[in-house]
Amino acid sequence: MKIIIIGAGSVGSALAKSLVEENHEVTVIDNRKEILEELGRQSDLRTVCGVPCYPEVLFEAGAQDADMLAAVSANDEQNIIACQIASSLYKVKTKVARITSEAYLTEKELLFAPDAIDIDEVISPEHLVSDHIVKLVEYPGAKSLFEFDDMHVALLQVTAYYGGSLVGNPLSSIKDLLSYVDVNIVGIFRNGRAIQATPGTVIEAGDDVYFITDTSHIREVMSLLQNLENPYRRIMIYGGGVIGYTLARTLQKKYKVKLIEANRELAERLAQQLPNTMVLREENSLQELFESEQIDKTDFFIAVSNDDKNNITAAMMASSMGAKKTGVTIQKNEYLGVCSKNIDVTISPELSTLSALLTFIRHAEIKQVYSMRLGLSEAMEIVIHGNKDKSQLVGKTVSQIKLPQGTSICALMHNGISYINCSEHTIEDGDSVVIFLTNKDHIREIEKLVQPKES
Numbered sequence: 109m110k111i112i113i114i115g116a117g118s119v120g121s122a123l124a125k126s127l128v129e130e131n132h133e134v135t136v137i138d139n140r141k142e143i144l145e146e147l148g149r150q151s152d153l154r155t156v157c158g159v160p161c162y163p164e165v166l167f168e169a170g171a172q173d174a175d176m177l178a179a180v181s182a183n184d185e186q187n188i189i190a191c192q193i194a195s196s197l198y199k200v201k202t203k204v205a206r207i208t209s210e211a212y213l214t215e216k217e218l219l220f221a222p223d224a225i226d227i228d229e230v231i232s233p234e235h236l237v238s239d240h241i242v243k244l245v246e247y248p249g250a251k252s253l254f255e256f257d258d259m260h261v262a263l264l265q266v267t268a269y270y271g272g273s274l275v276g277n278p279l280s281s282i283k284d285l286l287s288y289v290d291v292n293i294v295g296i297f298r299n300g301r302a303i304q305a306t307p308g309t310v311i312e313a314g315d316d317v318y319f320i321t322d323t324s325h326i327r328e329v330m331s332l333l334q335n336l337e338n339p340y341r342r343i344m345i346y347g348g349g350v351i352g353y354t355l356a357r358t359l360q361k362k363y364k365v366k367l368i369e370a371n372r373e374l375a376e377r378l379a380q381q382l383p384n385t386m387v388l389r390e391e392n393s394l395q396e397l398f399e400s401e402q403i404d405k406t407d408f409f410i411a412v413s414n415d416d417k418n419n420i421t422a423a424m425m426a427s428s429m430g431a432k433k434t435g436v437t438i439q440k441n442e443y444l445g446v447c448s449k450n451i452d453v454t455i456s457p458e459l460s461t462l463s464a465l466l467t468f469i470r471h472a473e474i475k476q477v478y479s480m481r482l483g484l485s486e487a488m489e490i491v492i493h494g495n496k497d498k499s500q501l502v503g504k505t506v507s508q509i510k511l512p513q514g515t516s517i518c519a520l521m522h523n524g525i526s527y528i529n530c531s532e533h534t535i536e537d538g539d540s541v542v543i544f545l546t547n548k549d550h551i552r553e554i555e556k557l558v559q560p561k562e563s
Contacts, residue, residue, distance in 0.1 A: 109124070109133065109175040109469075110135075110170060110174045110274065110389065110499050111127055111133065111135070111176045111178060111469070112134075112135050112136075112137065112169050112171060112174045112175075112177045113127075113134060113135070113136045113137070113177075113178050113180065113188075114137050114138075114161075114177065114180065114190050114195075115136075115138060115160070115179065115181030115405055116136050116137075116140065116147055117180075117182055117222060117461075118142045118440070118458045119141075119180045119457075119458055119461045119462070120136060120138070121147055122459075123178060123461075123462055123465055124136050124147065124153055125150065125151050125485065126462060127469070127507075128152055128153050128423075129149045129485075129549075129551075130551060130555075131373075131459055132166070134151075134558055135154040135156060135169045135174075136155050136156070136530050137155075137157075137158065137160040137161065137169050138155070138167060138181075138205065139157060139159055139165070139397070140157075141157045141159060144157055148263065150539070154169070156168050158167045160181060160186055160359060161186050161190040163197055164537040166190065166194060168199070169202055171194050171320050172198045174200050174257075175201060175202065175204050176200065176203070176204070176469065177190065177194045177200050178205075178465060178469070179203070179204065179205045179206065180204075180461070180465070182208075183208050183211060184206075184208055187207065187359065188205060188212075188225060190205075191203040191204075191205050191225070191227045192225055192226060192228065195222055195225075195226035202228050202229075203228050203229075204227070204228060204329075204465060204469075205220075206461065207231070207232055208233070208314050208350060208369075208420065208426065210473065213232055213295050215229070218334055226395060227366070228468075229468045231465065232335075232459070233457045233458075233460060233461040234349075234457070234458070235354060236460040236461060236463075237351050237412070237455055237457050238351050238354040238358065238412075240253070240455055241355055241412075242358050242359065242525075243255070245343065245408060248340055248433065249314070249330055249336070249337045250264050250266060250267060250326075251264075251266060251453055251454075252266065254324065254478040254487060255350060255429060256475075256476055256489045256519070258475065258491065258521070259519060259540060260323055260324075260355065260523045260525045261320055261321065261545055262320065262321065262322075263294070263318060263319070263320045263478070263527055263542070263544070264321075264326065264329075265316060265317070265318050265331055266316075266319070266334065267314065267315070267334070268312065268313055268314065268315045268333040268334060269313055269314075269334040269335070270313050271335035272311075272331065272333040272334045273331065274332035275312070275313055275333065275334075276310065276311070276312070276313075277307070278307060278308050278309060278310050278311075279309050280307035280519050282333045283475065285332060286329065286332060289321065290322065290527075290528035290529050291319055291320070291321040291325070291332075291509065291520045291528060292320045292321070292519065292528050293305050293317060293318070293548050294318050294319070294320055294384075294518045294544040296309065296311070296315055296316070296317055297314050297316040297318075297481070297487065298314070299314075300313065303348075303552060306512075312550070313424050317333055319503075320405075320518045320542065320544075322526070338407075339424055340363060340365075340408050341363060342363070342407045342411050343406070343408050343409075343410070344362045344364065344366045344367075344401070344403065344406045344409045344410070344426070344431070345366070345367045345368065345410055345412060346358075346411040346412065346419065346422045347368070347414070348369030348371070348374050348375060348378045348469075349352060349413060349414055351368055351412040351437060352369070352412045352413070353382070355367060355410070355412065356378075356385045357381075357382060361384070366387075366388055366401060367387050367388065368388045368389075368390050368397065369387065369389060370389065370390040370391075371513075372389060375388075375389045381468070386403065394422060395425060395429070398425065398429050399453055400469070403429045403430060404430025405428060406432065407431075407432050407433065408431075408432065408434075409427075409431040409433070409434045409435070409551065410437075410453070411423045411426075411434075411437070412432070412434040414435045416436075416438050416440050416443050417443075418437055419438065420438075420443060420450075420451070423435065423436045423447075423450075424450055424451065424542065433452045433453070433490075434453070435451065435452060435453030435454070435455065436453070436454055436455070437457055438455070439456075439458065441456070441458075442484055444452075445548065454480075458507070459480065459482070459483060462479045463477050463479045464529040466552035473490060473491040474490050475490070475491060475540065476489040479548075484548055485543060485548060489540055489541070489542050490540065490541055490543060491539070491540050492535055492538070492540070492541060492556050493538070494560035495537060497561075499560050499561070500557065500561075501557065502529045502555055503533050503534065503535070503536075504533055504534065504557065505533060505535075506520065506535065506541075507532060508531070509535075510556075511554075511555070511557075512550035513550075514546035514550070515543065515545045515546070515547075515554065516543070516544050516545050517541050517542070517543055518542050518543070518544050519541070519542040520539055520540070520541050521539060521540040521541075522536060523540050
């Protein structure tokens, strides 16, 4: 596909690199020459320097022949105008836009439609992140949680600790420990490296374990890997931007929420908009504020400001002063190594956005893509089409399918019923499968495998 990306920031650059690796023809537009030059050195793609929503700049980027435009700059208006011009002047078939402002999002069904502003898919990184954090609050101890809603299953990342009944035991003992629950261990990472998950593999304390199970059995499976934590009650949020506001608005319905914001005007506005959240202003010392607000009684502290360094500093201080669990959002990947050792939960808005974009862009009937481990691993739900003559999968049991190393079909849905341990199930036309890749380098092989052969 010929794809134009508007915006060479962290999201645009990550998307461009991912699409180039998947052999798409990519052009990136931005008005910052230095960033484009650096991106061009890193990946085999075209760059165009100029105002991204100007017609002549879009023409120079090849909009007249493009299959898709992904407008993911940090400027909502620029993204909206670029999509509309791409549609009106150049008839670009598919337009995706990153939109941040609530002013647009609250009216998106009316605004973004073929007979209005012609945008096919609207993506809000801030809402994606806040939704993810809410899920982690609901399941204390999980490091990440990805749901496949139609299948009623979820993929979780959990660190194994002493106290979990499976720790120190082989995977084959799961049936003895939890006989009434279907669970599939799809990935194990030890000291950052993937190890093969076989029946004889012994789980060690410190392993990062990825498993898939029915959403109703998440906590039972988590108990295999660590002592279950008590449900959270007290949440403290650092940062009153879009993520912080969206998060507080959702969590205040069930939890006792405090939100810290340094800017006086924003703090006053948030206090009016969030009647069930205690809004605190960071005036002098954050340490003094933590002491006065009894940070040691906080169940989960999450720093979601736009400044990575401030987020990390605040979370580490909260942890040292007694907060039970801490989390941060991180924009720059170079900080993730520091976070993994000192902070319980790290969330990348870049990866959340990339997952949503890839879901929309990918070939085949892909219903959902989740990118994880800095984009090195992936999970995706795919609908299989075809018959025995046209499909490499239809008519075969899952165990008969030859997959790349580190890749597995870990769940299957047939006629509305989901199966976790599906190795002996025969795939039929219309079935959905969840595929987990410990190494995303195999994505092209998987796409070829699931696509029906042409007549």
